[in-house]
Amino acid sequence: MDFALSDEQVNLGETERAWLAKNDPIAARRPAIDDGPARLPASGLRHLAQSGLIGLLTAETGGTHVDLLVLTEEHGRAGSALPVADLAIAASLLDAVGHPTAASAQTGEHIVLPAVGSPETLALRAGIDGDILHLSGTTAPVTGLIDAHSIVLAAVTDSGTEVAALLPVETLDVRSLETLDLTRSWAVAGVDVALPEGAWSHLPPGTVAAIHDRLATFRAVDALGAAARLVDLSVEYASSRTQFGKTIGSFQAVKHHCANMATTTETSRATLWAAAVALDGDDPAARTRAVSGAVAYACTGASTTAQTALQVHGGIGFTWEHDVHLLLRRIKVDELLDGSVSYHRRRLATA
Incomplete structure (x- = not known):
């Protein structure tokens, strides 16, 4: 490409x-x-x-x-x-x-966030009885949910019909999650509603799968951004930290670490560009391959980069005051949500 x-x-x-x-x-x-x-x-x-x-x-x-x-x-x-x-x-x-x-x-007057069921569990159920849509179960984790006014919930019913409904947060059982991530809030919504005709909408076939792919892609892109910041922080630190009378960036082992981090970040960016292009396309099969391949590769690469950045920073990287641990934590959560790396590898293998 x-x-x-x-x-x-x-x-x-x-x-x-x-x-x-x-x-x-x-x-x-x-x-x-x-x-x-x-x-x-x-x-x-x-x-x-x-x-x-x-x-x-x-x-x-x-x-x-x-x-x-x-x-x-x-x-x-x-x-x-x-x-x-x-x-x-x-x-x-x-x-x-x-x-x-x-x-x-x-316009931001009404904060609405997307919600779907987890791609790896069957925790969210949907069914249509006459004109009534029944939704029950638990959504996948949603970031920023504790500050939202509503969610737009997309689901596939037991008959295969795809639907969407706008649900005010006060009608949900919102449970805040304690995660490694200290830079964002995460929560799940418990749903148990029966919605009459007019309170929900039909979606074209394949829409829910496309939403899953969008969320997975941008979760990986977020991890990429954090990893890129860690590369910059590591290079800056290696260029200023001295040991044995030399900057540690002059040591071959540290050079290799920084080069590997930079290479992984650039290749991850390329795979995610391809995934974003596929999201803009109209070929579901190509989108599946591009998204799962990119998410699995980029999330794994971001996690490896975060661990390497911690090593390059040495003792200061383990301190609460340094930003390394905040970015590492964020990457680890991105790696797990909207389909884990193992899920996307399995999906890619059967695509």
Whole structure:
């Protein structure tokens, strides 16, 4: 595949990185890190809404998944609590079904996040009885759910019909999860509702699978961003830390570590670019192969990069005050959610 980001996409990433540098999410998180889960910052939500980024994937805006990849990588790099990809996916789904909440979701007045069942368990069930849609069970983990107003839940019923419904958070049993990740909040929603006709929508066949692929891809992109930040931190540290009268970056073993980290990060980025291009395409089989291959490779690579970064930093990397552990924790959670690495490898083998 001959592919490169356009000038507009490069500028989009640079602009978002500048905003994140000015509004450093990790620095803002540090003072309250022991007080509870990270919350969605109001200033960040305003930024996404005013920039039109929540509605990026809607028909009116006409953005692509590659555009969203650029943004998501920057938020992963910065350790941001803002689920930019999740918000955009939810807004595009509401827009596609013509839901009246679509406009307020794009402006940030109504915070809506996408929810699906776990791809590895059957914890969420859906069925249609006449005109009544019954939903019960538990969703897969959702980031930012504790601050959301609603979820847009997409599911496949027991008869194979695909449906979506907007569910206010107050109608759900939201259970906050304690995870390794200290930079974002995670929660699952317990669902037990019966919705009359007009309160839910039919989806085209294959939509739920596409949503799973979108979420999995952008979870891996987030891990890529965190890994890229760890590469930069490691190179910077190796260039300044001295041992035996020399900077440790001059030692061959450390050079190899940094080179391996950089190579893994670049190749992971290439696989995820291919996955994002496939998400913009209309071939489900090609999308499955591209997404699962990229997610399995990139999440494994990000995890290896995080462990290597810890070694390069030595003793300081193990301290609470350094950012290495925050990014490592974030990567480890990304590696497990929306389909584990082993799940995507099995899926790729049968694709």
